[in-house]
Amino acid sequence: MKRRHIVLLGILAVLVLAALIYTRPMTLQEIGKVDIAQCESVSGYHRRAPDSEFTSFELSTDDARRSQLIDLFAQQKFRRSLINLLSPGGGSTHRPKDGDFIWDLSFNFGPTDFPDGSTGSGTFLQCRNFFGVLRIFNAVEDETLRCTVSGQDEFLQQVYDIISAEP
Numbered sequence: 001m002k003r004r005h006i007v008l009l010g011i012l013a014v015l016v017l018a019a020l021i022y023t024r025p026m027t028l029q030e031i032g033k034v035d036i037a038q039c040e041s042v043s044g045y046h047r048r049a050p051d052s053e054f055t056s057f058e059l060s061t062d063d064a065r066r067s068q069l070i071d072l073f074a075q076q077k078f079r080r081s082l083i084n085l086l087s088p089g090g091g092s093t094h095r096p097k098d099g100d101f102i103w104d105l106s107f108n109f110g111p112t113d114f115p116d117g118s119t120g121s122g123t124f125l126q127c128r129n130f131f132g133v134l135r136i137f138n139a140v141e142d143e144t145l146r147c148t149v150s151g152q153d154e155f156l157q158q159v160y161d162i163i164s165a166e167p
Contacts (some may be wrong), residue, residue, distance in 0.1 A: 004163050007131050016132050022080055022082065022085075023080055023082065024079070025077035025078065025079055025081050026077065026079075026080070027074070027076075027077060027078070027079055027134070027147075027164060028073050028076065028078060028125065028127075029074070030131055031078055031080075031136055031138060031145065031147075032107075032124060032125040032136065032138045032140065033124075033138065033140040033141065033142065034107075034109065034112060034123065034124045034125060036069055036070050036073055036107050037074065038056060038063060038076060038109060038112065039066075039070070039107040039125075040060070040108055040151065041058055041060045041061065041066065041107055041108045042058075042059045042066050042069050042070075042105055042106065042107055042108065043056075043057065043058040043059070043075045043105075043106050043108060044056070044103060044104040044105040044106050044163065045057070045103070045104055046101065046102065046103040046104070046160060046163050046164055047099055047101065047102055047103075048055055048099065048101040048160075048164075049097060049099065049100040049102070050096070050098050050102065055082070055164070057163055061110060061134070063167065064084075064163050065163065065165060065167070067161055069105070069109035069159065069163070072155070072158060072159065073127070074163070076149050076150075076155060077149065077150065078134075078136065078147040078148070079146055079147060079149070080145050080150050081145070081146040081147060081148060083146050084145050085144055095129060098133075100131050101129070101131070101156075101160050102128075102129055102130050103125045103128070103156075103159060103160055103163055104126065104127075104128045104129075105126065105159070105163070106123040106125075106126045107123065107124065107125040107126070107130075108122065108123050109122065109123070109124055112124070119164055122139070123139060124138070124139045125137070125138060125139070125141055126139070129156050129159065129160075132152070132153070132156065133146065134146070134147050134148065134149065134152065134156065135147070143158060
């Protein structure tokens, strides 16, 4: 009987350790396998409820808002959600209230060298806020991860404020 309890406690300890390792804080570079400081532009769209139309944007290297976004994302630590293990990519539904917002950012790269020695160009990282649910699409690993950040509401609002500001 005691041996069974010890085995069960051992299994539980391994599961807890695995969960802690999986949800450890990581930079966007660690998640995406690319350095966002090297991106040539940031593009995407945003919308604030009750508006029904999306506003598109593209921020090139000479736009100060691109640098602000890169700095904001580079200093943030992201935690992968355990929901990713149960529902990869997982869908979300939300009935927006006035003032709710969404945004989608694509970090666009020119020719980029990867750790495995290959090169490529295009959108390797895409970050999406769907009414408070933050997802990161990593094209290098072909995965979509739900993530959280410390002070998430403030972070999401800061990103929205930067991309919705007039140039």
